[in-house]
Every structure is written in C-alpha cells, then in structure tokens.
Amino acid sequence: MKTLALKPTLTPSLTLPNGRLWTIGVPYLWLLLFFALPFLIVLKISLSSMAIAIPPYEALFSFTDEVMEISLNLGNFLLLLDDSLYVSAYLNSLQVAFFSTLGCLLIGYPMAYAMARSTPRQQTILLLLIMLPSWTSFLIRVYAWMGLLSDTGLINNFLLWLGLIDSPLRMMNTNFAVYIGIIYGYLPFMVLPLYANLVKLDPSLLEAASDLGSRSLHTFWTVTLPLSKGGIIAGSMLVFIPTVGEFVIPELLGGPNSLMIGKILWQEFFNNRDWPVASALAIVMLLLLIIPIALFHRYQSRQMEAES
Amino acid sequence: MRKLSSRGLRLSFSKVMLWAGLAFLYVPMLILVIYSFNASKLVTVWGGWSAKWYGALLENEQILDAVSTSLKIAFFSASMSLILGTMAAFVMARFRHSWGKMTLSNMISAPLVMPDVIIGLSLLLLFVHMADTIGWPTDRGMTTVWIAHSTFCSAYVAVVVSSRLREMDRSIEEAALDLGATPLQSFFLVTVPVIAPSLIAGWLLAFSLSLDDLVIASFTSGPGATTLPMVVFSSVRLGVSPQINALATLIILAVSTTALLAWYLARRSEKRQKLQMQEA
Secondary structure, eight states, rough: HHHHGGGGGGOOSSSOOHHHHHHHHHHHHHHIIIHHHHHHHHHHHTOOOHHHHHTTTGGGGOOOOHHHHTTTTTTHHHHHOOOOHHHHHHHHHHHHHHHHHHHHHHHHHHHHHHHSSOOOHHHHHHHHHHHHHHHOOHHHHHHHHHHHHHHHHHHHHHHHHTTSSSSSSTTTTTTTHHHHHHHHHHHHHHHHHHHHHHHOOHHHHHHHHHHHHOHHHIIIIIIIIHHHHHHHHHHHHHEEEEEETOOHHHHHSTTTTTTHHHHHHHHIIIISHHHHHHHHHHHHHHHHHHHHHHHHHHHHHHHHHOOO | OHHHHHHHHHHHHHHHHHHHHHHHHHHHHHHHHTTTTTTTSSTSSSOOOHHHHHHHHHOHHHHHHHHHHHHHHHHHHHHHHHHHHHHHHHHHHHHHHOHHHHHHHHHHHHGGTOHHHHHHHHHHHHHHHHHHOOOOOSSSSSHHHHHHHHHHHHHHHHHHHHHHHHHTTTHHHHHHHTOOOOOOHIIIIHHHHHHHHHHHHHHHHHHHHHHHHHHHHHHHHOOOOOHHHHHHHHTTTOOHHHHHHHHHHHHHHHHHHHHHHHHHHHHHHHHHHHHHHHHH
C-alpha cells in the first residue's frame, strides 16, 4: 500500500518508473517487515499480561481474550515504575552512558584534532589505525580487558611489582571497569565523525582569526569548537545511544552487581523468561532514546545534504 | 612570542593525546596476542613461549562448528545486505526528495545506533509471531539470524555506498543513458565499476559485523545454530582461558587482514581515479 502510494511522486529521470519502484520497493518492504513491524509487536507484547507469559512460548499464542489484555495492560509499565531495581537501572545506564560519552569526547577530540592537522599521507594511515579496532571483534576487545583488570591480572601484578600497592586493587566487577570497557570499545566511533568534521574545517578561518589577533586557545574556543558542533553531536550520539542499551560490557566487566538496563532486559528475557516485562523495558528504553536518535538523524541527513 | 609558544603547546598536547589514544586502543590487544603464546595454563603467569593452545583449538569441535556456522551466516548476510543497502543507497543518492525516500533513509539509518538488545528482542518477537500466524519460520536458526543480520548490516552498506554514489561523476551515467543504454545497463556497466571499491568495502564491513554480532544472534537463533561469538561468550563468562586467547588472536589476525585488504583496494582505486582525472 505504502509503496504504491509513492508512485506519482517518482519521476523518470534516470531509471524507468518500473525500475525505480523496484529499487525503492524492495529495501522498503524488507525494512518495513523486519525493522518497523517488530517494534509494533514489541509494543503489543509489552501490553500483554505477565501471567500468560510465564511459560515463554505459549505466551504469545493465547491472545484471544481481549478483556484480559486490556485489564492488565499497563501492569508491566507500572511494575517498572514501582520496582526500584528498574528505575535505578535506567538511571544508572543513563549516567554511565553520559560519563563514558564525555570521556570519549575528551580523549577523542584531541585525537581527531591531531589527525586533521597531519599530512594527507599520515592521515590515511592514522584513519586506518583508528578504524581497525572498530572492525575487530567487540567481544574480544572487551575480553582483553578481563585479563588486564582482574585481581591477578597484568595491571595489578605490575603495580605490585613496582611496590606502589601492597594488595591487588579491585578493578574487575566495578563501575570503573565498565567505564574503561565502554570508552575502549566506543572511542573509534567518537573519533571518526569528529575527524571527518575537523578535516573539512577551512584553515583560512583559523588564519583569519589569528591575523586579527586572536590567541590560539581563544581561536579554538570561539572558532574551531563551534564549527565542529556537528561532529561532536554525531560522535556523542554514536557513543551515547548504543551505550544506554549495552549488554556485553556490563555483563563481562561489571560483574553480577552492575545495573545496566540492557543487562536487566537480557536477564528478564533469557533467565526469567518474562517476555512482556522485557518488551516493556525495551519500549521505555526507546522512549528515553527518541530525542538522541532524532538528533543523530538530523545530523545524518544534514551531512548527506551537504555531500550531494 | 606568546602566540607561538601557546600554539606549539596545544599542538603537542593533541599529538600526545593521539599517540596515547592509539596506545590505549592497541596495547590491550597486543598483550592478548602475546599471552596466547603463553605455555602456562595459568593465564596471568608467564610460562614461556608455546603454540599448544592453537593446536588445542583445532581439536575443539564445538568451536570449529561455530566457525563454519558463523562464516556461512556472515557470507549470506553480507551478500543480502549488499543488495538491500546498495538499492537503498541508490534511492538516497539519486532519487528526488519524496516521502518514501525520507522514510526509507530514516529506517535504514536507525539500526546504526539502535541498541542491539532492542533489535534482537523485536526481531525474535516478530519471528515468534510469524510462526504463529503464517506458520513460518517453524524453528529459529541460521535463516532467522541471516534475516536479522541482513537487516542491520544493510544500514552500514547504505552509508558506505551512498557516500561514494554522491561523490561520483554523474555525467558518465547520463552519457550512457543518452547513448541509449537502459537504466539497468547503465547501472551495471557504468555505475557498478566506478563504485566497486565501496561495494567491496561495504560487503566486507557487513561480513565482519555479522561475524562479530553476539546479542542479535543470541535472540534470533535457535538450538540448531550456535555462532562463534555465542561460543566465545559462554566460555568467556567463566573467565579468561588460554584457548580463548588463541582464538581471539586468530580472529584479530583475520579481521585485520580483511580490513587492510579493503583499505588497500579503496586506496588503489582512489589513486587510479585521481590519475585519470589528471590525465583528462
């Protein structure tokens, strides 16, 4: 229906109307079916009753009684509000995501700045060096820190050997380990858009500022930083949004007590087999992320407009 | 004087941060690689060089099975997402502004940032629902993981390919059409050769993303299909082990080789294009 309605707006400039319809129709239908429709189903399940859902597979097959559905419908969401576990998991996730995004920005900005100031030849190599880790298995990069941070791990052994500490520092299974893991895992996603933005910055603007007597630090704050706003937003959203729902890092580095919403969702789904509560958790997470996602999209489409 | 010195200071600060940041990114992986050759069974004690964990890896059938499952899924997901992503990229780069184009580009770029747990959960619920209403898929396994991976990987392909499509010189496409080529001919004979490096890069990126995914595969897979990250995860949960160190080293090696290849191909074609431009 939706793709058919598009037909009048398509004009045959490059491809035959028929070909154009196929080109837009195939990915459109695929995404509609496998990306958009699933969200509606999550919403539906989140409004279903917990009681039916305790045996995991029958849960969805007994949706006949509408009265029951409606009467229990907000129960899962009320539970999320009621139980301090969920509320604190959401708050903690947002906090962890916020501070790790800030950490990535503080480390990543100078890196991207230095990259953008290198010679073109150096830039291609540096770009490869930044991209390579983001292609390497995420799981394995998190795993690498398990060996470093544990009580008998390399960092503790090294500090003990130096005599700086008498007993091993407890780093694994703490929030500190989660921060390290997230900053480590997501740093390339911060650096890449920042670099893409800074490299396009017109050097003549900086020269003009300095010719007009602006000191470099002042130039940085008043010219460079405001002009790189787009890159800062894109990088921050690329780190912040997935981090809020992060599962692997809190699971492996944060230990049993780490409260992150992605981990709670996983536990509700796989351990408690409570599909409606897991769905409600996902819906609330999506609602929290709507503004950051919209910000990211706005930047993304603006970037595309600028390119073409 | 003051201007010069403060400028030098700032430059060196960002340079120092760049090198420190790169060290931060690479040292942990380097240590992992070194420790995979550790003869000692105790992962934190160095017991001399040995490659025995690699040998043990080759005898581990569970891991070998998972590797072949993962490679198959990654191959087919990368291929499907190349088709879907390229079509979407073509719409985003060449079609006029319309409501359909706007919703498509919103849908295709959403998986770039969407948390994995949400994508995984929503697709699993869809599959369960579909099985209930239309009787397919009867059980979850490689096919359902393939669908899930094709969906989220096509977002990355679309980004890579559409930026190349925008950069490319459109006059040659128009020339082909003026000379009587059908749009399909013009696409396959003119556009594809020009954007080929980005198609390869997009395919490789999708391949490595699919190979690496744990969360979405865990939700959408069934008992029949266990992917490599799922095996690694269940063993890593129990702690660090020398065999996993060896496996991790092999994965790092494979991924770096693939990435270097993609980078080299993209660079070579870029150079060639620059040369052609200069000649012209």
